[in-house]
Amino acid sequence: MFEAGDRVDGFTIDEFVGGGASADVFRAHREDGDGPVALKVLHPNAADHARVRERFEREFGIASLLDHPHIVRMRAHGEIAAPPGSLGPRHQPSMWLAMQYAAGPAATALVPGDNAEPDVDTILRVAGQIADALDHAHGQDILHRDVKPANILLSRPLGSDADDPTPVDAYLSDFGIAQFLDDTKPLARNGRVQGSIGYASPELLHAHRLSPASDNYSFACSLVELFTGTPPYPRHTAFAITYAHINDDPPRLTRRRPWLPSAMDSIFAKALAKAPQDRYPTCTEFVDILVRLMRDVPVPEPGRSRWWGRPRHP
Structure with a gap:
């Protein structure tokens, strides 16, 4: 969908992070921003589906109401207009969400x-x-x-x-x-x-x-x-x-x-x-x-396939 250096509504794509059936996620930045963001972009072929668009809008709308250090923070959202004539007259603009970037996996x-x-x-x-x-x-x-x-x-x-x-x-x-x-x-x-x-x-x-x-x-x-x-x-x-x-x-x-x-x-x-x-x-x-x-239970070393007990501390 996008490559490093491409721009989306003021955001510059840094790299592809992952994707699913309806959207891709990129690490991106804004020149006047304060660090990287996760930019979630709806696939153009998914943008025509009302249920998918509703879920996308709901994700931003509800999460943006929550202010908590362990809930992903929403930054901005918008639409990407499709090229004229692309995918027929019923084609809807794609959508994007910019949110807090987490550098680790799920x-x-x-x-x-x-x-x-x-x-x-x-x-x-x-x-x-x-x-x-x-x-x-x-x-x-x-x-x-x-x-x-x-x-x-x-x-x-x-x-x-x-x-x-x-x-x-x-x-x-x-x-x-x-x-x-x-x-x-x-x-x-x-x-x-x-x-x-x-x-x-x-x-x-x-x-x-x-x-x-x-x-x-x-x-x-x-x-x-x-x-x-x-x-x-x-x-x-x-x-x-x-x-x-x-x-x-x-x-x-x-x-x-x-x-x-x-x-x-x-x-x-x-x-x-x-x-x-x-x-x-x-x-x-x-x-x-x-x-x-x-608190005081000895546990195995993480990832090992056999018991290697180690003490734990409060």
Whole structure:
């Protein structure tokens, strides 16, 4: 779509960062700006779809209402006019969002691979920051509705790719399907629930009215994946995943990580309770309990495929 040096409404493209089905993301800068930004540009062929444009506009509109150090900050937005006659008379202008740039990957980079151990210290640090971000959004009557590791951005590269010894910070991103608590729009379109099914709360899957407890459930699902390597209900079909969220008992993390304290299972059982009122009332309370539990627990070296215990300190 764009190359280094191209200009988009006053922004100069530095490099391509990544892309998806409907948009590409570039690192860019503005000559009068104060640092790099992430420039998210809607694909021209996606700009004709009203639902895609609505999600793009919603991402900027809702996220710009939130002022929190661990929520990606929105800078500006606009449109890119299409060349005359391109793609027919119904073609809509493309759209762009400029937002805070995070130099690291998504938190999916923290998901341990097969036979590897999680980076507990970094996971708990990230969890505390995102918990505070979610609680802040909920305090503003905003539900994210798509909490998952892919929508958590990290401040710097991890592991062997990292030259910076400073601790990793995390930022909650992608408010494209967020909603206000009093929003009465349907949660499903054409019978399909909007959201990521692997992290979806039972009430979201039932298309019931949502509360902050739904985000709290998705957040707990994300932490299950960061600790164990998979979401809580790894199944082969969407139907099987949906059934498990609604009917199956929460997973026991100690089966995958025998070195975890047994209390971890009961903590996550509450965080993943089927009934919203049975979960922790805030994400911060949930994480605070995890941090206290893990404070003196010896943990394996991150990434190793066998036990190498090391002490942890408060």
